[in-house]
Amino acid sequence: MIEILQAVAKRIEAEKDFLTQLDNEIGDGDHGINMARGFQAVEQKLPTLADKDIGAILKGVGMQLVSTVGGASGPLYGTAFMKAGAACKDKMELDGAGFAAALDAAIGGIKMRGKAHEGEKTMLDALCPAYAALQEGLAAGSDTKAALEAAVAAAEKGVEYTKTIIATKGRASYLGERSIGHQDPGATSSLYMLQTILANL
Amino acid sequence: MKKIINSVDSVEEQMIQGLVKSAPKKLRKLDCGTIVVRADKKAANKVALVSGGGSGHEPAHGGFVGEGMLDAAVAGAVFTSPTPDQIFEGIKAVATDQGVLCVVKNYTGDVMNFEMAIEMAADEGIKADHVVVNDDVAVKDSLYTTGRRGVAGTILVHKIAGAKAEEGAALEEVKAVAEKVIANVRTMGMAIEPCTVPAAGKPGFELADDEMEIGIGIHGEPGTHREKLAAADKIAEALLEKILADIDYKGHEVAVIINGMGATPLMELYIVNNFVQDYLAAHDVKVYDTMVGNYMTSIEMAGFSITLLRLDDELKKLYDAKADTPALKR
Numbered sequence: 001m002i003e004i005l006q007a008v009a010k011r012i013e014a015e016k017d018f019l020t021q022l023d024n025e026i027g028d029g030d031h032g033i034n035m036a037r038g039f040q041a042v043e044q045k046l047p048t049l050a051d052k053d054i055g056a057i058l059k060g061v062g063m064q065l066v067s068t069v070g071g072a073s074g075p076l077y078g079t080a081f082m083k084a085g086a087a088c089k090d091k092m093e094l095d096g097a098g099f100a101a102a103l104d105a106a107i108g109g110i111k112m113r114g115k116a117h118e119g120e121k122t123m124l125d126a127l128c129p130a131y132a133a134l135q136e137g138l139a140a141g142s143d144t145k146a147a148l149e150a151a152v153a154a155a156e157k158g159v160e161y162t163k164t165i166i167a168t169k170g171r172a173s174y175l176g177e178r179s180i181g182h183q184d185p186g187a188t189s190s191l192y193m194l195q196t197i198l199a200n201l
Numbered sequence: 202m203k204k205i206i207n208s209v210d211s212v213e214e215q216m217i218q219g220l221v222k223s224a225p226k227k228l229r230k231l232d233c234g235t236i237v238v239r240a241d242k243k244a245a246n247k248v249a250l251v252s253g254g255g256s257g258h259e260p261a262h263g264g265f266v267g268e269g270m271l272d273a274a275v276a277g278a279v280f281t282s283p284t285p286d287q288i289f290e291g292i293k294a295v296a297t298d299q300g301v302l303c304v305v306k307n308y309t310g311d312v313m314n315f316e317m318a319i320e321m322a323a324d325e326g327i328k329a330d331h332v333v334v335n336d337d338v339a340v341k342d343s344l345y346t347t348g349r350r351g352v353a354g355t356i357l358v359h360k361i362a363g364a365k366a367e368e369g370a371a372l373e374e375v376k377a378v379a380e381k382v383i384a385n386v387r388t389m390g391m392a393i394e395p396c397t398v399p400a401a402g403k404p405g406f407e408l409a410d411d412e413m414e415i416g417i418g419i420h421g422e423p424g425t426h427r428e429k430l431a432a433a434d435k436i437a438e439a440l441l442e443k444i445l446a447d448i449d450y451k452g453h454e455v456a457v458i459i460n461g462m463g464a465t466p467l468m469e470l471y472i473v474n475n476f477v478q479d480y481l482a483a484h485d486v487k488v489y490d491t492m493v494g495n496y497m498t499s500i501e502m503a504g505f506s507i508t509l510l511r512l513d514d515e516l517k518k519l520y521d522a523k524a525d526t527p528a529l530k531r
């Protein structure tokens with residue numbers, strides 16, 4: 001888990017400029033910078049969490065994100081990781097079903113904190129389809145890796161979908177129709193996280 | 202990017218330190234973050250006013266800490282709302298038994314981070330509440346937006362709620378008067394040049410030499426639409442038309458703010474004010490008082506916003522009440 005999270009942190013930092021550019025187009029340009037800063041802080045924190053259960057690790061990541069990212073992403077990703085952590089309490093290993101439960105809890109946290117749902121051009125438009133595909137794959141008997149591949153593919157489609165719709169949440173919503181044609185930064189960073197988790201399984 | 206800074210990473214910290222050092226009798230910085238609190242002797246046990254948001258709007262909000270306005274201002278990274286733990290430190294540093302009112306600008310991040318901080322405060326038994334300022338008329342408040350943005354009108358919430366708190370009013374009364382200001386204040390802005398967030402290194406958007414962005418926000422985000430640059434009077438007229446169409450100002454007295462976005466010279470702000478005063482007089486809107494200057498900026502954005510607060514006797518009295526902060530004195 002620690003290695004996976006370190007890889008996630010590195011991925012976010014690597015994509016900082018692209019995320020900033022996306023956020024310039026329909027936001028205020030801070031997504032890449034803030035997420036990179038938050039995940040740098042997470043990288044520093046991870047060694048101290050190495051001997052803990054998965055729930056505590058994820059909760060630690062969440063709290064670090066809340067206190068370093070700022071903006072809207074801090075509370076949203078922070079709450080997401082904290083709720084995922086609560087769903088993984090005392091677990092030392094995570095199987096497909098466990099990961100799905102964590103993702104579901106994360107999504108619930110984002111919906112509660114952000115008062116949003118799918119179709120509003122947010123991170124949920126990557127995460128909700130990913131969760132649906134993951135559940136479908138697991139229910140059909142796929143192994144964890146295959147189900148996660150389907151989830152990442154669904155998230156990729158979700159990110160593409162965000163280009164086609166108007167933003168109704170967050171700073172992008174002030175742009176109204178001008179937000180069409182632009183992919184959502186939050187959905188994009190969510191996708192990167194899922195892709196990195198898959199690549200490091 | 203050409204800025205007078207020492208390094209991108211030191212901007213917020215050094216800015217706050219510099220602000221505090223410019224007014225050491227009025228301001229003190231907390232050790233735990235970029236949080237500014239009152240350093241002077243305060244009226245005992247009054248409701249504490251806490252506000253904040255991203256850095257980059259100076260003098261907002263640290264410049265409005267002092268008698269008659271804010272007790273604490275929490276500064277996040279540039280254009281980024283501060284985190285709940287920082288806001289909570291600000292709340293803890295100034296809370297009294299009468300409680301704390303947070304003045305929050307309507308941005309998703311600001312609202313969530315302040316809400317989380319207030320939850321943390323409640324867990325510690327601190328009575329804290331908040332109001333959300335949404336004075337920008339540029340975007341239609343609809344199902345399809347996160348509501349309207351909080352912009353320069355926020356200053357008047359600080360002033361009027363701050364005065365109410367100095368009178369010793371209870372938290373509910375301070376909140377009620379803050380809500381009254383919010384219900385009666387409207388703003389709209391525009392820009393001719395974008396700003397550059399230091400950490401981003403380049404402007405948030407680009408405008409051609411002959412273009413302006415109408416309905417600009419204060420975080421470097423694009424506005425509602427772009428047009429060919431018009432004469433100052435035409436621009437001001439367009440903004441005023443939208444503001445006056447939003448609530449009924451006819452026959453009322455108003456407080457006016459002609460607010461610079463950071464790079465616009467006073468010369469231009471006065472030119473705008475010249476038109477605004479004549480226009481309001483011609484439209485049966487009586488100006489009670491005017492403020493011209495940089496109050497809620499957007500780093501070095503070139504542009505301005507017009508704020509009109511519809512007044513009544515209560516609001517006028519609180520507007521006139523004593524204030525002693527670095528950026529606003531009465």
